[in-house]
Amino acid sequence: MDEIKKLEATIEAILFTMGDAVSLNKIAEAIEHDLETTRKIIANMMDRYDEVDRGINIIEIDGSYQMCTKAEQYEYIRKVAQQPKKQTLTDILLETLSIIAYKQPITKLEIEHIRGVRSDHCVNKLIEYNLISEVGRMDAPGRPILFGTSEDFLRNFGMQSLKDLPEIADEAIEKFKEEAEKEVDDDNQLTLRDI
Amino acid sequence: MDEIKKLEATIEAILFTMGDAVSLNKIAEAIEHDLETTRKIIANMMDRYDEVDRGINIIEIDGSYQMCTKAEQYEYIRKVAQQPKKQTLTDILLETLSIIAYKQPITKLEIEHIRGVRSDHCVNKLIEYNLISEVGRMDAPGRPILFGTSEDFLRNFGMQSLKDLPEIADEAIEKFKEEAEKEVDDDNQLTLRDI
Amino acid sequence: MELEYKLDAFNGPLDLLLNLIDTNKINIYDIPIVEITEQYLVYVKNMHEQDMDIMSEFLVMASTLVSIKAKMLLPRIGKPDEEEEDPRAELVERLLEYKKYKYASFELAKGQLDAERLIFKPSTIPDEVKNYVEEVNVEEILADVNLAKLYDIFTSIVRKQNDKIDPIRSKFGKIKREEISLEEKVNYIYSMLLELNEIRFSHLLEEQSSKLEIIVTFLAVLELMKIGKIIVVQENIFDDITIRPIGESANG
Numbered sequence: 001m002d003e004i005k006k007l008e009a010t011i012e013a014i015l016f017t018m019g020d021a022v023s024l025n026k027i028a029e030a031i032e033h034d035l036e037t038t039r040k041i042i043a044n045m046m047d048r049y050d051e052v053d054r055g056i057n058i059i060e061i062d063g064s065y066q067m068c069t070k071a072e073q074y075e076y077i078r079k080v081a082q083q084p085k086k087q088t089l090t091d092i093l094l095e096t097l098s099i100i101a102y103k104q105p106i107t108k109l110e111i112e113h114i115r116g117v118r119s120d121h122c123v124n125k126l127i128e129y130n131l132i133s134e135v136g137r138m139d140a141p142g143r144p145i146l147f148g149t150s151e152d153f154l155r156n157f158g159m160q161s162l163k164d165l166p167e168i169a170d171e172a173i174e175k176f177k178e179e180a181e182k183e184v185d186d187d188n189q190l191t192l193r194d195i
Numbered sequence: 196m197d198e199i200k201k202l203e204a205t206i207e208a209i210l211f212t213m214g215d216a217v218s219l220n221k222i223a224e225a226i227e228h229d230l231e232t233t234r235k236i237i238a239n240m241m242d243r244y245d246e247v248d249r250g251i252n253i254i255e256i257d258g259s260y261q262m263c264t265k266a267e268q269y270e271y272i273r274k275v276a277q278q279p280k281k282q283t284l285t286d287i288l289l290e291t292l293s294i295i296a297y298k299q300p301i302t303k304l305e306i307e308h309i310r311g312v313r314s315d316h317c318v319n320k321l322i323e324y325n326l327i328s329e330v331g332r333m334d335a336p337g338r339p340i341l342f343g344t345s346e347d348f349l350r351n352f353g354m355q356s357l358k359d360l361p362e363i364a365d366e367a368i369e370k371f372k373e374e375a376e377k378e379v380d381d382d383n384q385l386t387l388r389d390i
Numbered sequence: 391m392e393l394e395y396k397l398d399a400f401n402g403p404l405d406l407l408l409n410l411i412d413t414n415k416i417n418i419y420d421i422p423i424v425e426i427t428e429q430y431l432v433y434v435k436n437m438h439e440q441d442m443d444i445m446s447e448f449l450v451m452a453s454t455l456v457s458i459k460a461k462m463l464l465p466r467i468g469k470p471d472e473e474e475e476d477p478r479a480e481l482v483e484r485l486l487e488y489k490k491y492k493y494a495s496f497e498l499a500k501g502q503l504d505a506e507r508l509i510f511k512p513s514t515i516p517d518e519v520k521n522y523v524e525e526v527n528v529e530e531i532l533a534d535v536n537l538a539k540l541y542d543i544f545t546s547i548v549r550k551q552n553d554k555i556d557p558i559r560s561k562f563g564k565i566k567r568e569e570i571s572l573e574e575k576v577n578y579i580y581s582m583l584l585e586l587n588e589i590r591f592s593h594l595l596e597e598q599s600s601k602l603e604i605i606v607t608f609l610a611v612l613e614l615m616k617i618g619k620i621i622v623v624q625e626n627i628f629d630d631i632t633i634r635p636i637g638e639s640a641n642g
Contacts (some may be wrong), residue, residue: 002247006247006248008212008248008249009247009248009249009250010250010266010271011250011252012251013249013251013264013265013268013271013272013509014250014268014271014272014275014276016211016250016251016262016511017255017264017275017276017511018275018276019511019512019514022275025306026275026499027275029274030235030272030274031271033202037374038342051200052197052200052201052204053200053201053203053204054204054207055204055205055207055208055209055211056207056211056355059616061286062639067211069208069210069211070204071214073204073205073208073209073284073345076205076208076225077208077209077212077515077519078519079226080209080212080213080217080221080222080224080225081213081515081519081520082210082519082520088531089531089532089535090629091630092629092630094535094539094540094543094579095543095547096280097540097541098205098541098543098544099544099547100546101540101544102538102544109604115547116545116592116595116596117592128526129526130528130533131528134355145213152528156529156532156538156551157295157535157536157537158537159537160287164462164537165537165540165541166537168541168544168545171226177346178439186260188597193262207511211511211514211516212513212515213510213513213515214510214512214513214514215510229579254508261510262510262511263508263509263511264508265508265512265553266504266507266508267507269509272509276509281504283502284499284502286495287401289495289496289498289499290401290491290492290495292493292495292498293492293495293498294491294496296494296498297491297494309484309487309488309491310401310402310404310488311399311402311403311404311405311445311447311451311484311488312402312403312444312447312565313443313447314391326591350510351502351505352501352502352505352507353501353502353504353505353508354500354501359496360494361494361498361501363490363493363494363497366628381400
């Protein structure tokens with residue numbers, strides 16, 4: 001009995017190593033037993049692999065044998081095998097989204113003008129995420145597409161309507177202007193120092 | 196109990212599919228259990244894999260787990276698989292590797308100082324064999340590269356972690372000393388004559 | 391005696407020395423330096439080594455040995471009871487250190503022999519699993535984004551827009567193009583980096599008011615890279631480029 005157990009171990013090691021299907025012939029040769037005995041041993045092993053605590057199986061294909069995982073393990077394996085890609089909204093997507101939210105309806109060209117960089121990728125991603133959508137066409141040469149935020153956008157930010165967007169007051173913009181002036185003054189000193 | 200059996204099956208399927216070492220973390224995440232429970236389940240599995248009718252084993256390397264065949268199956272597998280001969284390392288490479296293993300992180304210059312010879316070739320070969328890798332830079336002029344051993348190193352030398360490195364430190368030197376003294380005693384005349 | 395002198399039989403001068411010590415059954419703590427030096431030199435002389443690099447390593451050791459020999463032959467000056475450092479001490483230490491790792495390498499080799507008999511299986515993840523891309527959960531990626539953040543981002547964009555208008559110059563009737571020197575720009579960017587430790591490339595460009603200035607900024611970044619003052623990192627294609635200083639203030 002122990003002799004058979006040892007043969008089982010060898011067959012397991014062979015199938016594990018080969019990965020591909022291995023013919024009954026080859027297995028029989030390796031364990032130095034006749035085909036019938038080998039077949040019986042493998043059949044016996046297959047039964048035990050069927051048990052609930054085993055995640056791999058031996059399958060027979062055309063007189064060859066191969067190890068493979070059980071179907072019910074697929075989802076678990078996927079979880080481990082899959083490259084974990086943490087999905088986040090990148091800063092550039094957020095930036096683009098905020099421009100669209102506040103300036104809508106807006107064309108891609110206008111977005112690019114504000115951001116100073118091409119924005120195809122960002123706009124496409126935001127469409128893919130269902131956060132923005134086409135809301136019409138501008139009455140201008142080429143009739144460029146106008147973009148606006150979607151219902152999903154409202155839902156995701158807990159707004160009933162776009163009126164709930166925090167207001168960017170004119171005073172705030174004025175204040176920025178002043179600050180900018182001050183900064184330029186400061187900046188000037190800083191840059192002059194370096195010259 | 197059946198619940199645990201199912202988890203064992205999943206872990207078996209994962210290790211089989213991945214082939215490479217899989218971290219405890221990843222396994223725990225996949226089976227949705229805490230690290231301690233997962234560790235216990237795997238330890239239990241490892242015990243059962245040890246039984247005589249199993250040809251594969253689970254080994255632990257640096258907190259990760261990996262499936263491999265049992266050593267005693269090697270000859271049978273070779274008959275079927277004609278496993279390509281593994282690279283055996285030359286003395287020079289082994290010598291360099293052991294210096295890196297024990298002294299890591301270490302710079303090439305330090306290696307060369309211990310060996311008394313230039314070691315570019317050896318270091319490059321060991322990198323090529325994936326046994327060592329750059330592990331950082333030394334905070335010194337020129338910021339020289341620091342080398343350390345890899346996971347492949349542990350696997351290839353049958354260690355779970357660097358803690359398993361054979362001890363050589365002082366006891367080994369003591370042993371040399373004793374041997375040397377014994378030898379000297381044996382041929383006292385010979386050595387004294389030369390001084 | 392005639393010996394086939396093969397250099398590759400020894401892993402270096404230390405290995406050769408150890409071998410001489412072993413074959414002569416010498417106490418490593420009390421090396422008969424005269425005899426060993428002689429034997430060592432015979433060996434080296436008989437090496438038909440073409441590789442000067444390797445040869446020179448053996449010659450360095452030869453000169454070390456000769457100098458130790460000389461020191462030992464010199465008459466000792468000073469009181470006889472004074473402890474004097476053995477000229478061989480440093481060499482002995484090196485030999486022992488080297489021998490330690492040589493011993494370790496044998497131990498490692500044993501482990502390798504056992505481990506060699508274990509066979510691992512290559513990963514067999516099906517392509518459809520490997521390339522599976524999970525559908526983006528928009529709610530999840532928006533989890534730490536709220537209206538306030540959106541507001542902040544937009545106001546900062548407005549601010550940048552205003553900066554671009556450059557209120558000071560726009561107050562003058564005419565804008566005179568000023569000379570922008572590369573050196574100036576290099577200094578400016580670098581001092582800014584030292585202060586902030588990290589800037590985005592796009593941020594640098596946003597500050598610029600003219601095409602010429604953008605070009606000079608770009609050249610300045612290239613220059614800083616060339617002289618090794620900065621590193622630039624781009625995680626993914628189309629991502630913004632991050633610039634960090636190398637050296638004194640690189641604490642990140």
